[in-house]
Amino acid sequence: MMASIYSAVSGVSAQATKLDVIANNIANVSTTGYKQQNVTFSDLLSQTISGATGSSATRGGTNAVQLGLGVAVASTSIDFTAGTAQSTGVGTDVSIGGTGFFIVSGGTEGKYQFTRDGSFDVDEDGNLTVNGYLVNGWLSYTENADGTYSYDTSKDISAINIYSDIYNGDKSQLAAEATTKATLTGTLDPSADANSNATALNSIGELSQTTTIKSNSTGASVSSTTGLTDSSVYTVTLKDSTVTSGNFDITLTDADGNVVATLTDEDLSDGATLTGTNGETVVLGASDSATAGTMKFTSATDWTTSTSVTAYDSKGTSYDLSVNFAKCYYDSTTGTTSWYYDVTSTSDGVTSVTGSGYLLFDSDGKLITDNGSYSTTPSITVATDEGSDITMTLDMSGLLSQTQDDEDDMIVSVSSVDGCAAGTLTDISIGSDGVITGTYSNGETRPLAMIALATFQNEGGLEKIGDNLYVQTANTGTFKIVAAGAGGTGTLSTGTLEMSNVDLSGQFSEMMITERAYQANTKVITASDECLQTLINMI
Structure with missing residues (x-):
């Protein structure tokens, strides 16, 4: 009789424990990254009244007679099934799409703690934190030849600071960087007309130029030009000749006011050609109605195609x-x-640009890169009046000269160029691989750090310590540090947080079953007490 009471008491205690777990699960139904717990029971050691016997020639075998002594809580396991990702719109909120844990430090138990809570924030000192704990990852990276960045995930991890670290110094400010390389890609039109003045593969001769008249009060016109500075305004002045009536004294003045060519007593009825001291040539069309006055025009070289590059000096001037x-x-x-x-350049402050040459294409329109006389990566020098000259490599090794299906493909463009003005960190973003990228006020982006994840051989052995944190135990195995998306971990989703994986309907069902089991055990105690009372009343 006493055994039944003790068995029922163990049942009450076990069901109370399960109810405690259910209550905790329901309480944390809205806790970020919370993992619900499940309770399992096991029976206690049974009292053997009689042992089992084997059969003989005259008797059959008998089973053991045992009396159970109650129930105990065998385990409270954690269900690490991933919860649903809930969009928050906050750029520093991150959820893990599969297995893995964020690694944090700053707790009192062990060097590292682990969490699924990705509600990150940046404190006043630039530390990346979650609930006050420091998020860990890699800080040192290398820049690849193609302009991308790589983190060495075999190195030790450190607490992530967005503003500065021992590898990169001050990351809140981006110093000005001089341009050292620009890369061009695209296609040159093979059907374009070759320059009529060219005499060989490496001799283009004079390039023709087109003119745009800004004002014309003379009745004369510029029919062609060569050797003039692009986009500069020139002035042709016609004065009545003092020698022959109807003729003109003509001067050509450049944009700086210098007279570069003159003609005296010129009859414009058959046109005229002005030849400057620096090789400038301006041809005036035939005119019988020319009058004294000035005519301004701009000249531009007839290039087949052009593309623009923004280059920076060491002071950050573009x-x-x-x-x-x-x-x-x-x-x-x-x-x-x-x-x-x-x-070329028409920017203020540029005194000269040194950089011209020839590219050679084979009969298939592919660039010839092994001919030393036709460099595909020439050095360009931009001299400035501030004295901070730019020396950069112009990589044109990716160009073609082939017919394309779409005329829009017949374009040469800048695929990459380095250098920048000084800038201040204005925003950060977190990629699916855990790389934190900073955006600066000058439009540049730079990697700031890479978030690390941890995996365990037995994540079920983790111990909860509060604040959404876990610590490793003797049964978890040594944790491995990996990048997001590697080592079996999931990639990161920015702007989302992992919701609790508590199944509320399931918890309500378990709660009702637990409640009835608890009541049933108390009824057993009541019944056993009544039996004992009856036994006592027999005296």
Whole structure:
């Protein structure tokens, strides 16, 4: 009789424990990254009244007679099934799409603690935190030849600071960087006309120029020009000749006011040609109605195609460069074609640009890169009046000269260029691989750190310590540090948080069953007490 009471008491205690777990699960139904717990029971040691016997020639065997002594809580296990990702719209909120734990430090138990809570924040000192604990990851990276960045995930992890670290110094400010390389890609039109003045693959001669009249009060016109500075305003002045009536004294003045060519007593009825001291040539069309006055015009070289590059000096000052191309010469014997390129600039502060040459294409329109006379990666020098000259490599090794299906493909453009002005960190974003990228006020982006994840051989052995944290135990095995998406972990989702995986309907069902089991055990105690009372009343 006493055994039944003790068995029922153990049942009450076990069901009370399960009810405690259910209550905790329901209480944490809205806790970020919370993992519900499940309770399992096991029976206690049974009292053997009689042992089992084997059969004999005259008797059959008998089973053991045992009396159970109650129930005990065998385990409270954690269900690590991933919860649903809930969108928050906060750029520093992150959820893990599969297995893995964020690694944090700053707790009192062990060097590291682990969490599924990705509600990150940046404190006043630049530390990446979650509930006051420091998020850990990698800080040192290398820049690859293609401009991408790589983190060495075999190195030790450290607490992530967005503003500064021992590897990169002050990350809140981005120092000005001089341009050292620009890369061009695209296609030069193989059907373009070669320059009529070219005499060889490496001799383009004079390039023709077009003019745009700004004002014309003379009745004369500029029919063609060569050798003039691009986008500069020139002035042609016609004065009545003092020698022959109807003729003119003509001067050509450049944008700086310098007279570069003159003609005296010129009859414009058959046109005129002005030849400057620096090789400038301006041809005036024939006119019988010319009058004294001035005519202003701008001249531009007839380039086949051009593209723009923004280059920075070491002080962060930007200068606009134009990379211009003109088809030079076609060798009918070999099928090779040459293109002339010239880098120019009209930006204020640029005193000169040194950078011109030839590219050579084979009969298939592919760039020839092994001919030392036709460099595909020339050095360009931009001299400035501030003395901070720019020396940069112009990589044109990716260009083609082939017919394309779409005319929009016949474009040369800048695929990459380094250098920048100084900037201040204005925003951060977190990628699916855990790389934190900073955006600066100058439009540049730089990697700031990479969040690390931990995996365990037996994550069920983790111990909860509050604050959504776990610590490893003797039964978890040594944790491994991996990048998001590697080592069996899930990738990260930015702007989301992992919800609790508590199944509320399931918990209500378990709660009702537990409640009835608890009541049933108390009824057993009541019944046993009544029996004992009856036994006592027999005296």
